[in-house]
Amino acid sequence: MLSGERIVEELCRSDSGLAITPLIDAAEQIGEASVDVRLGPDLIVMRRTTGAMAFDPANDDDFIARTRAAQQYIRRPLGSAAYLHPGEFVIARTLEHVTLPKDLSAEAIGRSSLGRLGLVIATATLIQPGFQGTITLELTNLASVPIVLYVGMRIAQLALYRVEERSQHGGQRQAAI
Amino acid sequence: MTPSPTSLVFDRCLARLFALEQRVRRYREHYEDRDDLTGVQLLLEALATAIKEAQVRVVDELRKVGEQGYEPAQTTSIVQSMTRAIERSVGTGLEAISREPGRDFEQLIGPIVGLVREMEPEIEIIFRPSGQVRYSLGKSILQRLINNLEGRRNPLAKRLSAFPTLVELRYPMAEEGNVLQHLVLMHELAHLRLRRSDGEGPSLAEEHHEKAFEQWRRAKLKSVNATAGGDETSPDPQVVDEVAEEVADAHLLTSNWFTELACDLLALRLAGPAYFLALREHAALRPWFYAEGSAPQRTHPHLAWRLSLVSEEVGRLLPVRDGSDRRNEMWEVLEDFRAGVPDWRPRVPVHHVRIVTRALGTLAKKIDAVLGDSAFRVEKLDKDLDVVWGKLDTGIPPAEAIGGRTGAERGDGTWVRGRDWSSPIDWRSIINVAYFKWHADLRKRESPPKLLAGWSARSRERNALCAQLRGSLELADLLVRAQALREELSAFGMEAEHALG
Numbered sequence: 055m056l057s058g059e060r061i062v063e064e065l066c067r068s069d070s071g072l073a074i075t076p077l078i079d080a081a082e083q084i085g086e087a088s089v090d091v092r093l094g095p096d097l098i099v100m101r102r103t104t105g106a107m108a109f110d111p112a113n114d115d116d117f118i119a120r121t122r123a124a125q126q127y128i129r130r131p132l133g134s135a136a137y138l139h140p141g142e143f144v145i146a147r148t149l150e151h152v153t154l155p156k157d158l159s160a161e162a163i164g165r166s167s168l169g170r171l172g173l174v175i176a177t178a179t180l181i182q183p184g185f186q187g188t189i190t191l192e193l194t195n196l197a198s199v200p201i202v203l204y205v206g207m208r209i210a211q212l213a214l215y216r217v218e219e220r221s222q223h224g225g226q227r228q229a230a231i
Numbered sequence: 232m233t234p235s236p237t238s239l240v241f242d243r244c245l246a247r248l249f250a251l252e253q254r255v256r257r258y259r260e261h262y263e264d265r266d267d268l269t270g271v272q273l274l275l276e277a278l279a280t281a282i283k284e285a286q287v288r289v290v291d292e293l294r295k296v297g298e299q300g301y302e303p304a305q306t307t308s309i310v311q312s313m314t315r316a317i318e319r320s321v322g323t324g325l326e327a328i329s330r331e332p333g334r335d336f337e338q339l340i341g342p343i344v345g346l347v348r349e350m351e352p353e354i355e356i357i358f359r360p361s362g363q364v365r366y367s368l369g370k371s372i373l374q375r376l377i378n379n380l381e382g383r384r385n386p387l388a389k390r391l392s393a394f395p396t397l398v399e400l401r402y403p404m405a406e407e408g409n410v411l412q413h414l415v416l417m418h419e420l421a422h423l424r425l426r427r428s429d430g431e432g433p434s435l436a437e438e439h440h441e442k443a444f445e446q447w448r449r450a451k452l453k454s455v456n457a458t459a460g461g462d463e464t465s466p467d468p469q470v471v472d473e474v475a476e477e478v479a480d481a482h483l484l485t486s487n488w489f490t491e492l493a494c495d496l497l498a499l500r501l502a503g504p505a506y507f508l509a510l511r512e513h514a515a516l517r518p519w520f521y522a523e524g525s526a527p528q529r530t531h532p533h534l535a536w537r538l539s540l541v542s543e544e545v546g547r548l549l550p551v552r553d554g555s556d557r558r559n560e561m562w563e564v565l566e567d568f569r570a571g572v573p574d575w576r577p578r579v580p581v582h583h584v585r586i587v588t589r590a591l592g593t594l595a596k597k598i599d600a601v602l603g604d605s606a607f608r609v610e611k612l613d614k615d616l617d618v619v620w621g622k623l624d625t626g627i628p629p630a631e632a633i634g635g636r637t638g639a640e641r642g643d644g645t646w647v648r649g650r651d652w653s654s655p656i657d658w659r660s661i662i663n664v665a666y667f668k669w670h671a672d673l674r675k676r677e678s679p680p681k682l683l684a685g686w687s688a689r690s691r692e693r694n695a696l697c698a699q700l701r702g703s704l705e706l707a708d709l710l711v712r713a714q715a716l717r718e719e720l721s722a723f724g725m726e727a728e729h730a731l732g
Contacts, residue, residue: 066633073627076710079717080652092720095709131266132712133719149713151706153627186626206713207723 056158056214058084064158071155074212078149083208090165090208091148094188097136098125098145132206138173138195147188149206154185160212162189168209172197175210183217240307241293244314245286251321252282258325267340270355270397271328277373277394278321284387285317320376327372327399332358335408338704342658343400343416346501349605351423355395360404368419369399398423410700411666411693414502414509421497424601425490435594435601440489443590447582448478485586488532492587493594495537499544500598503607503659504565505666507545511538511568532587535575540591542569550613557620560671567674607659615660620668628699629661630706655710661703669696 056064061084064070065077074089083090101124109124111117125145130136138144154160159182164175174194181189191210195201203209255278262271292306332340340358347356357372373396377388400419406412425436432438455470499506514534531537549565550558576584599606615632622629631653673689713720 068621069625071625073622075628075653076631076655076706076713077652078710078713079721082721128264130264132709133716149709151628151630151702153625204720204723206716206720 055087056216058086058088061089061214071153072158072214073153074150075153076150078206085211088163088211088213090211091150091152091162091189092206093191093203093209094147094149095129095132095205096147097128097130099128100124100143101126130205134205136203136205138193138201138203140172140195140198140200142195144193146191146193146209148191148210149188151188152181152185152212154181154183154214156183157217158214159183159217160185160214162191162210162212164210165208168201171201172199173201181212237296237307238293241289241296241310244289244310247314247318248282248286248289251318252279252286254325255279255282255321258328262328262331265331267337267344268332268358269344270357273355273394274324274328274357274372274397277376277391277397278324280390281317281376281387282321284390285313288313288387323375324372327357327359327369330360330404332360333404333407335701336360336402336413338701338708339410339413339416341708342704343420346605347420347423350420350501350602351427353395354423355397357397357399359399359401360407361401362404363401364403364405366403366415366419367401368422369401372397372399408694408697408701410662410697410704411505411669412509412513414506414662414666415498415513417498417502417506418494418510420501421494422490424497425493436486436490436493439493439590439594440486440586442593443489443586444482444485446589447481447586451478451582481583481586484529485583485590487530488536488583489587489590491531492537492540492591495541496544496591496595496598497602499541499548500602500606503609503612503663504545504548504561505663507538507541507565508568508666508670510541511572514538533575533578535573536579538572539575542572548607548609548612550609550616557616557668557671560674561667563674564667564670567670611657612660612663615656616664619656619660619664623665623668623699626699628703628706629656629664630703631655631710651714653710655707655714656703658704658707661700661707665696665700669693 061072062080064072065074074091077083077089078092083092109117109120136144152160159180162176162179162181164173168175172195174196175191176189189210189212193203255275259275259279262268262275265271289310292310296306336358343358344356347354359369361367373391373394377391400416402413402416426434428434428438433441451474452471455474456467495510502509545565549561552558552562594601618632619629633653634651
């Protein structure tokens with residue numbers, strides 16, 4: 055696992071292949087062994103539906119159509135508030151674009167301060183070496199009180215790990231928001 | 232009781248205005264979260280104001296009906312014509328925003344709006360995706376609305392005059408995400424500057440063209456008069472009549488052509504050297520539009536003339552060759568693009584060339600003063616070049632230049648906030664470097680380089696580059712905004728000890 059010192063070094067070295075950009079406040083975001091990432095302006099919220107509606111991945115024909123019908127893309131300006139109600143699910147992405155070299159992987163972890171309010175930030179948290187893109191966050195409020203999220207707030211943290219053997223991964227994985 | 236014919240007219244007018252109000256409201260809801268489209272928000276506000284005022288006016292007139300000496304026929308006619316005028320104007324306004332700029336164009340909105348505000352603070356742009364394959368600039372939308380009202384003394388016209396000038400900027404919808412090609416938009420922005428005067432007098436375009444044209448006109452009359460054996464100081468009216476048509480035609484053509492060429496000069500100084508590449512490619516892909524004998528030839532000079540002019544000027548905006556590979560590669564790309572621009576001189580009458588060239592010469596001398604802070608700076612491009620090129624080489628979005636560790640130094644066991652860790656890269660540096668680098672990379676693979684051919688074979692690669700650039704522009708813009716909001720954003724980041732439990 056990379057320490058904060060090592061992360062700063064790697065980010066400053068132009069040939070390291072690691073980039074977390076833009077880092078708005080590096081001193082605030084780089085921790086002892088992690089980098090805080092912020093909530094980006096793009097959100098996909100689930101429309102409230104009535105009647106029998108289910109996502110069935112086995113039913114290829116209308117899975118994508120149903121998914122699209124149930125989701126709504128919205129964009130909020132920096133600093134604006136978005137309410138996450140109890141039980142609500144929102145797909146978001148980090149403000150930062152992450153580029154990992156072939157010898158580093160990362161893990162997106164929720165911040166404990168928000169976790170204690172009931173916020174879960176992701177279900178698929180491992181980021182493979184060679185990844186390029188923004189990190190998709192799957193936000194859910196497990197508590198019984200709404201949580202106010204602000205675009206640009208620090209919402210998760212990335213821990214970086216050195217991979218023992220260099221990955222052969224092509225590095226073309228993109229966040230799919 | 233049966234309503235009177237007069238009150239029926241009033242009721243119908245109010246119902247039509249109410250329907251119009253609902254239409255505007257639906258648009259407002261649709262554009263609710265598009266804070267980036269200031270022009271659209273202002274237009275909707277202006278339209279809502281116009282409708283509201285019209286409703287008040289109808290009710291006022293209705294109240295007056297029945298008052299002694301009041302003529303119902305005259306009143307109904309006024310109210311009906313006002314309602315029609317409002318309907319027409321609101322319809323035109325809503326048409327301008329009926330198609331919203333797509334997500335692939337959003338990243339350019341901030342930079343373009345910023346540039347326009349620096350150059351023309353009184354103007355707001357309404358971006359309009361168009362079905363046509365060209366770029367164009369409309370006239371003031373609210374002016375049409377004001378003209379449709381009953382003259383400037385109308386209180387509503389006065390209120391609308393207080394709004395900024397709202398201007399439509401149309402771009403090809405089919406190429407929404409083509410960030411590189413959209414540099415051609417700078418030509419349209421340059422029209423905005425040329426339309427304005429620097430004082431109370433004529434517009435900047437007229438000021439420069441008229442001086443040069445007048446010189447030619449006098450010389451022309453003098454020579455014709457001399458040929459006819461007349462007095463040089465007081466031309467023979469018959470001689471003046473004989474050349475009047477030629478003079479009028481020359482005035483129209485040279486005025487149009489000067490404006491277009493001047494816009495190219497200004498656009499180059501707004502966008503940077505990549506404007507030349509964009510214009511060359513844009514033209515190469517649309518030969519029918521620029522073909523000789525086509526309609527635009529009356530309004531636009533021959534394309535080869537435009538390309539030659541830009542080609543002569545572009546070298547000044549490229550970082551000097553200093554032996555570094557990247558700078559050399561940029562120059563090599565430029566030479567490739569310069570080659571093959573056809574000679575335009577045989578196609579244009581000499582006197583037209585003289586008038587336009589003289590006018591362009593006087594404008595070129597004061598171009599820095601004309602553009603002010605909005606002008607592109609080659610020093611900035613030179614400074615950003617290696618960072619942007621390097622990041623593009625490694626697949627990292629060139630959004631910020633990391634200044635060093637000063638933003639995250641450790642002192643006494645804790646991180647200390649220092650100066651900014653990084654600075655955002657100017658959007659023009661991003662696009663200029665990327666455009667030249669893309670062609671420099673193609674040169675390495677293709678020998679001889681087929682710069683303007685094989686477009687479709689490369690479209691996938693180019694789309695990927697444009698996607699990367701759009702993302703970079705967005706990140707650079709976010710960084711600028713976020714740095715301005717740094718303290719506020721910092722307050723959102725609650726620490727563990729503030730949390731419950």
